[in-house]
Amino acid sequence: MNDEKLRSLADPEFEQYFLVSPEKLSLLLRAAEIQPNDRVLEVGAGAGTVARNLPPCKSLTLVELDDRLIEILRDAVPHAQVIQGDALHLVHELPFDVLIGNLPNTVTESLIDTLPSLSFRTAVLAVGQSTNLDHLRGKYAVTEVTTITGDDFRPSQPSVSRIVKVTRR
Ligand SMILES: C[S@@+](CC[C@H](N)C(=O)[O-])C[C@H]1O[C@@H](n2cnc3c(N)ncnc32)[C@H](O)[C@@H]1O
DSSP states (O other): OOHHHHHHHOOGGGTOOEEOOHHHHHHHHHHHTOOTTOEEEEESOTTSTTGGGOOOOSEEEEEESOGGGHHHHHHHOTTSEEEESOHHHHTTTSOOSEEEEOOOHHHHHHHHHHGGGSOOSEEEEEEETTOOOGGGTTTEEEEEEEEEEETTEESOEEEEEEEEEEEEO
16 A cells, blocks of 8 residues: 555544554564464554564454454455454453554553453554553563654654563563
């Protein structure tokens, strides 16, 4: 999908900025360490710019709240199961080994609070610059992968986010 189409799809109400930087996508994918037997869940999958770059895995499920993007995701990533709904509810219902998410910061912070109640091996999440992750550090190793901002996205994202990797100790 070209830049113009991504810009026209983006709805500020949903804080939609789609990650397109090949360098940042590659860092994100490397951090996720997806194995062929993994069940992968991406929450807030947007237009599929991350999902279509994911390596082969046992199953790929994409959750997106905005119903305008559901058919676009199905076309962009035909091998994925695409579900319209709220990630904060669906993470409790869907099984996964690897979780990937670049959601609005307030949603991510709620997701982070709920992580200890979920069963997974690795989560790779975009978080705000000031999002506090200290409460995860006892149970999980939390490492910073990279920062993403500006022209890493279409449209350009005004704020800076951090991609963090969370793995069970
Ligand atoms: C910043 S965009 C990122 C899209 C994609 N992950 C990427 O990096 O290109 C955030 C996406 O999360 C979706 N979203 C917002 N709240 C959500 C929620 N509660 N559950 C699922 N998706 C949500 C938005 O509609 C939007 O597509």
